[in-house]
Amino acid sequence: xxxxFLLHSPFREVAELAMHTxxxxxxxxxxxxxxxxxxxAPGDAVATPGEATDLIVTGYDAGTGYISFTYTPACSASxxxxxxxxxxxxxxxxxxGQVCGIGTSxxxxxxxxxxxxxxxxxxxxxxxxxxxxxxxxxxxGVPAERPPDxxxxxxxxxxxxxxxxxxxxxxxxxxxxxxxAAASGAAFQRVAVPESEELVPGAGIRVNGDDDDANAVPxxxxxxxxxxxxxxxxxxxVDPQVPxxxxxxxxxxxxxxxxxxxxxxxxxxxAADGDEALAFTGPSMTVWVENPSGGAGDLELAxxxxxxxxxxxxxxxHFRPFTSLVIALGGxxxxxxxxxxxxxxxxxxxxAIALRQKGYDVVMYDEDVVSSSGAGAAFNEAAGAVQxxxxxxxxxxxxxxxxxxxxxxxxxxxxxxASLGSFSIDFTAYVDxxxxxxxxxxxxxxxxxxSTGFHANYYQHPGCGFLQLCGAPVxxxxxxxxxxxxxxxxxxxxxxxxxAPTVLQELLDLxxxxxxx
Amino acid sequence: xxRLDRIALAAFAGIAPLLAAEDxxxxxxxxxxxxxxxxxxxxxxxxxxxxxxxxxxxxxxxTGLLLQLALYLERAPGTEEAMAGAVILDYLAxxxxxxxxxxxxxxxxxxxxxxxxxxxxxxTIDSPDGGAPDFGVYEERIRRLGAAPPQGLxxxxxxxxxxxxxxxxxxxxxxxxxxxxxxxxxxxxxxxVIEEPHNARNDRARATAxxxxxxKETVWWRRLYAAAVLRAQPSLATSAIAERLAQDPHPLVRxxxxxxxxxxx
Numbered sequence: 001x002x003x004x005f006l007l008h009s010p011f012r013e014v015a016e017l018a019m020h021t022x023x024x025x026x027x028x029x030x031x032x033x034x035x036x037x038x039x040x041a042p043g044d045a046v047a048t049p050g051e052a053t054d055l056i057v058t059g060y061d062a063g064t065g066y067i068s069f070t071y072t073p074a075c076s077a078s079x080x081x082x083x084x085x086x087x088x089x090x091x092x093x094x095x096x097g098q099v100c101g102i103g104t105s106x107x108x109x110x111x112x113x114x115x116x117x118x119x120x121x122x123x124x125x126x127x128x129x130x131x132x133x134x135x136x137x138x139x140x141g142v143p144a145e146r147p148p149d150x151x152x153x154x155x156x157x158x159x160x161x162x163x164x165x166x167x168x169x170x171x172x173x174x175x176x177x178x179x180x181a182a183a184s185g186a187a188f189q190r191v192a193v194p195e196s197e198e199l200v201p202g203a204g205i206r207v208n209g210d211d212d213d214a215n216a217v218p219x220x221x222x223x224x225x226x227x228x229x230x231x232x233x234x235x236x237x238v239d240p241q242v243p244x245x246x247x248x249x250x251x252x253x254x255x256x257x258x259x260x261x262x263x264x265x266x267x268x269x270x271a272a273d274g275d276e277a278l279a280f281t282g283p284s285m286t287v288w289v290e291n292p293s294g295g296a297g298d299l300e301l302a303x304x305x306x307x308x309x310x311x312x313x314x315x316x317x318h319f320r321p322f323t324s325l326v327i328a329l330g331g332x333x334x335x336x337x338x339x340x341x342x343x344x345x346x347x348x349x350x351x352a353i354a355l356r357q358k359g360y361d362v363v364m365y366d367e368d369v370v371s372s373s374g375a376g377a378a379f380n381e382a383a384g385a386v387q388x389x390x391x392x393x394x395x396x397x398x399x400x401x402x403x404x405x406x407x408x409x410x411x412x413x414x415x416x417x418a419s420l421g422s423f424s425i426d427f428t429a430y431v432d433x434x435x436x437x438x439x440x441x442x443x444x445x446x447x448x449x450x451s452t453g454f455h456a457n458y459y460q461h462p463g464c465g466f467l468q469l470c471g472a473p474v475x476x477x478x479x480x481x482x483x484x485x486x487x488x489x490x491x492x493x494x495x496x497x498x499x500a501p502t503v504l505q506e507l508l509d510l511x512x513x514x515x516x517x
Numbered sequence: 518x519x520r521l522d523r524i525a526l527a528a529f530a531g532i533a534p535l536l537a538a539e540d541x542x543x544x545x546x547x548x549x550x551x552x553x554x555x556x557x558x559x560x561x562x563x564x565x566x567x568x569x570x571x572x573x574x575x576x577x578x579x580t581g582l583l584l585q586l587a588l589y590l591e592r593a594p595g596t597e598e599a600m601a602g603a604v605i606l607d608y609l610a611x612x613x614x615x616x617x618x619x620x621x622x623x624x625x626x627x628x629x630x631x632x633x634x635x636x637x638x639x640x641t642i643d644s645p646d647g648g649a650p651d652f653g654v655y656e657e658r659i660r661r662l663g664a665a666p667p668q669g670l671x672x673x674x675x676x677x678x679x680x681x682x683x684x685x686x687x688x689x690x691x692x693x694x695x696x697x698x699x700x701x702x703x704x705x706x707x708x709x710v711i712e713e714p715h716n717a718r719n720d721r722a723r724a725t726a727x728x729x730x731x732x733k734e735t736v737w738w739r740r741l742y743a744a745a746v747l748r749a750q751p752s753l754a755t756s757a758i759a760e761r762l763a764q765d766p767h768p769l770v771r772x773x774x775x776x777x778x779x780x781x782x
Binding site for chain 2: 215287330331332333334342345368372375380383384399400401408416419420434435436437438439440441442465466467468469491493494495
């Protein structure tokens with residue numbers, strides 16, 4: 001696509017009527033067309049039409065009454081139309097008629113507004129529903145765009161100057177990062193990082209040192225990774241889709257700590273040298289960000305001038321590596337899911353989902369993936385997080401048998417420290433914890449998870465009655481709450497305590513206080 | 518000693534034709550169990566009466582009642598039903614013999630969910646306080662059955678802990694069996710991979726070599742050990758070992774070596 005520019009003074013009078021007839025009189029001092037940037041390939045760009053210029057009346061046929069004229073088409077216009085009105089209404093922009101679809105040839109020879117004196121304008125449009133500029137004039141002494149015809153008696157068009165091809169290039173850019181997919185366990189719904197958190201704290205991303213395709217090559221060193229789940233989905237949005245002439249869209253990495261790929265399994269790398277111009281085939285495109293070895297970095301989408309690289313618009317997301325992992329363990333027969341399969345009855349998973357939305361890396365499991373020795377899928381995930389993803393902290397919590405499994409998992413992690421590496425168990429919690437030596441274990445969990453930095457224990461009905469299930473105090477717990485003794489929790493049972501709003505809110509606050517994401 | 522987690526246990530369910538649990542279900546008993554569960558969940562004063570009422574139904578004795586409870590728990594849709602069911606099971610205080618009599622005949626044919634429940638019931642016999650299982654509690658029963666060892670119980674043992682099961686089999690059957698060709702240190706290498714798969718100091722090549730040798734042993738329970746370990750740690754397998762075990766003359770070895778059934782729970 002080639003573009004040329006014809007620069008005109010916006011207030012220069014570019015057309016004068018040579019004839020004074022009974023039907024058409026020149027209005028002195030009123031420019032009948034407004035100059036501006038003109039593109040030579042109108043219709044190529046997604047930008048809205050600019051302004052038609054250089055309107056010159058070239059003839060008047062007294063026999064037919066036709067006025068003929070020429071004009072320079074507006075950029076990005078795939079059609080033009082005429083706006084006209086009685087000459088004595090020119091000051092009030094009293095448009096009274098339209099002639100639609102006069103084309104883009106730059107000439108028209110059959111304009112007949114009827115008897116009387118008129119003013120008229122040529123206005124570019126997109127041939128569908130959007131019209132461009134009517135040109136500028138001094139309105140109340142201030143140069144301003146002429147108001148468009150709001151009545152549209154013949155041509156139903158709405159003026160849109162937001163992305164006019166001949167105006168200052170001010171595109172709307174947006175970078176949206178999404179929360180990570182679950183590393184293992186139950187899947188989470190796709191949810192975006194809120195706009196207000198894109199820079200501080202930024203989007204969390206896992207260090208990609210694991211081996212999702214089990215080919216004995218760390219994923220960071222693999223060109224393509226089948227089953228890769230550590231890359232962060234990022235949607236880049238632009239409006240207009242095609243930048244104005246003289247500009248380009250580009251993605252920029254501020255740090256080698258992040259890499260950008262075309263697909264979730266890597267595929268083709270973008271901005272390998274730090275930045276790369278992008279051509280959009282639609283209003284948005286999706287890329288995938290990897291953190292190979294730790295460290296933070298920003299991904300920026302910019303619109304910049306080709307001449308000197310001046311950035312005229314940008315949006316950016318900060319990526320920070322996760323340093324912790326949150327592990328949520330449900331109660332017996334609770335199947336983890338997002339959204340929860342039993343929304344009012346699966347508080348553990350509601351809490352897990354809330355923490356993920358707060359920016360934590362979270363996995364949620366059926367508690368039975370933790371054996372009474374602590375071994376199993378949850379431990380394997382935790383071990384891999386320490387050894388291959390630079391995770392140094394854990395939050396582990398569970399309800400009922402999930403509480404017992406919280407202790408089993410914490411104990412195994414603590415026991416295996418020497419072979420795992422450096423980490424801390426920053427936070428643990430039981431919600432009416434029951435030991436989980438088997439599905440039929442009914443003993444209250446009363447053991448403090450070894451080496452926990454902070455343990456919260458919420459339980460009901462200490463002393464457990466006949467045929468009742470209950471948690472119990474945990475000596476050494478930093479927060480040990482017998483909910484039965486509270487005004488808000490006196491009616492809670494083993495089967496409702498995990499859904500109590502106060503319990504869930506306090507746990508959310510405690511995790512956020514004691515665990516860095 | 519180590520034991521597999523219960524989710525992994527359920528994955529072993531594909532080793533035999535699945536039990537048609539519906540054929541065993543007694544709707545009247547299931548309904549009474551559900552009423553008792555509801556009473557326990559809501560802490561009704563009638564809870565004990567409701568439980569006692571279950572026991573009074575004709576269920577082929579307490580063994581039949583336990584089987585009905587297991588079938589109920591397999592279908593438990595939530596914590597309420599699962600945990601209240603466990604409370605009822607605890608209240609009824611089944612003996613180890615009753616548990617074995619209820620579970621063993623059906624274990625091999627049970628689907629994944631029921632098999633997980635059965636395993637949980639048996640675990641209350643061999644490891645009532647969690648931790649490593651004590652399979653010594655089953656050895657007299659296995660020894661008594663002699664030439665027709667209880668397939669379901671042995672399958673359970675190898676699923677839970679191949680290491681403990683192998684030791685148990687050696688105690689029960691080892692007296693007249695030829696000596697094992699695989700050294701204890703090599704078995705320890707296998708144990709290291711199983712217990713600490715994340716540990717970089719594991720000698721995985723030695724573990725695979727040990728399993729290769731075990732898969733060629735003349736006695737079936739040693740080959741079953743190899744099959745059970747590879748079921749839990751497929752990364753230790755070679756195609757030669759896998760093919761050999763898949764064609765093993767002993768049906769329990771063959772079925773254990775088969776790919777796991779998908780988790781249906």
